[in-house]
Amino acid sequence: MNTKTVRKLASIRRIDAVRPIPDADAIECATIGGWTCVVKKGEFKEGDLAVYCEIDSWIPHEIAPFLSKGNFPRVYNEVKGERLRTIKLRGQLSQGLLLPLSTLTMVESELSEGLDVSFPLGIVKYEAPIPAQLAGEIKGLFPSWIQKTDQERVQNLKEEFDYWLGEQHRWEVTEKLDGSSMTVYLRDGDFGVCSRNLDLKPSETNSLWNVAVRNEFEIKLRAVNRNLALQGELIGEGIQGNPYKIKGQDFFLFDIYDIDASKYFTPTERLAFVEEHNIKHVPVMASGAELYGTLGINSIEETLKFAEGKSVIGMIGHAWDAGAEREGLVFKSTTMQCSFKAISNKFLLKSH
Numbered sequence: 001m002n003t004k005t006v007r008k009l010a011s012i013r014r015i016d017a018v019r020p021i022p023d024a025d026a027i028e029c030a031t032i033g034g035w036t037c038v039v040k041k042g043e044f045k046e047g048d049l050a051v052y053c054e055i056d057s058w059i060p061h062e063i064a065p066f067l068s069k070g071n072f073p074r075v076y077n078e079v080k081g082e083r084l085r086t087i088k089l090r091g092q093l094s095q096g097l098l099l100p101l102s103t104l105t106m107v108e109s110e111l112s113e114g115l116d117v118s119f120p121l122g123i124v125k126y127e128a129p130i131p132a133q134l135a136g137e138i139k140g141l142f143p144s145w146i147q148k149t150d151q152e153r154v155q156n157l158k159e160e161f162d163y164w165l166g167e168q169h170r171w172e173v174t175e176k177l178d179g180s181s182m183t184v185y186l187r188d189g190d191f192g193v194c195s196r197n198l199d200l201k202p203s204e205t206n207s208l209w210n211v212a213v214r215n216e217f218e219i220k221l222r223a224v225n226r227n228l229a230l231q232g233e234l235i236g237e238g239i240q241g242n243p244y245k246i247k248g249q250d251f252f253l254f255d256i257y258d259i260d261a262s263k264y265f266t267p268t269e270r271l272a273f274v275e276e277h278n279i280k281h282v283p284v285m286a287s288g289a290e291l292y293g294t295l296g297i298n299s300i301e302e303t304l305k306f307a308e309g310k311s312v313i314g315m316i317g318h319a320w321d322a323g324a325e326r327e328g329l330v331f332k333s334t335t336m337q338c339s340f341k342a343i344s345n346k347f348l349l350k351s352h
Contacts, residue, residue, distance in 0.1 A: 008054075012050070015045070021091075026040065026041055027089060034300035043098075051103055058125070058126045068082055084096055095348075135195075136195070137200065142196070151341040169333055172334055174330050183232075184229070185230070186218070193208050210249075220277045230279070246313070253282065327343060329341070
C-alpha cells in the first residue's frame, strides 16, 4: 500500500461530521477525513459531498472572494487570490476550505467522491519564492526516473490508518526538517544535483551544489558504482529563516532511491549506507515501532499531537525551551513501501 501519491489540492469529499463550536452562533466545525474545517452554520451537513481544498492551496479570488476579507487580493503567479493557511477560529483549528459543489461548472454526472478538481478550479499549490542561492541555473526538470520526495499527510489516510492499526505494522519515525528539498544522483555515470522541481547545472554560487561537493557525494556514489539517488533536506543559513540556528548549510538524508529497481531502500538498508559512507541522517525518533503498541497512538488526532515537540537538531547547543519547534514527523513502514507525514499543528500555527 504505497502512500506516495499526487496531492489533490481540491477534491470532492464527503463530510463525515458537523458539530457546533462552543460560544459560536454563526460558525460550526466540519470533519473531512482527518481534517477539521470551520464553515458557516447551516451551509453543510453530515454526508454531504463538497469541494475540499487543502491548506497551502492558492485559491483564485473569483472562487472565494471572502478570503480577502474586504482587502485587495494578493497575487501569485499572476493570479489574484489567497493562500489557505492553518488558523484558529473561536479556539477551533481550521485547516482548508469547504465549497459547495455548485462552485463547479461540471455536469452532475461527472462528479464523484474523490475526484480531483484542482485544475478546473484553477487551484495550484502555493510555494514560497526560492532564494537566489538555491535557485541556480537550470539543467532541466526534476528527473522522471527518480520518485519525488513527498509523503501524503495523515489526515488524508483515514482508511489506511485504520488498516495499519489493525495490522500492527511497524514503523520508523523520523523528524521532518524545515528546509529545502535536495536530491543528488548518479545514473549511468552522470552525476547531478536537484532542487525539489529542477535538475541544476554545476555552480560555485549554488548552495545545493556547494553542499554536494563539500560532502563528496559524487565521490561516494561513484565508489558504490550503483545508480542511486540520495534525497534529503538542506537546512541552515538563508533557508526558511534558519530555525535551527546552525552556521552555514548542511544536508540531512532521509531517503535513498534505487533507480534501477525503482524502489526505496528499507530503513535498515538506508541507515547502514549512511553509517558506512559518513552521511548525516535526519533524527530517528523511533525504529520498529507499532503505532498503538509502542507509541500509544490510536487515532489521526493522537498522531498529530504526537508530532508536536522541539526539534532534536534545534536542541544542539540550546536549552530545551529555546529549541526550534519541529515541523513534524515522517512515518515509514519497515516492511512495505508506504509512508506518511504528520505535520505539527503547533508548528503550522506558529509559522503562519
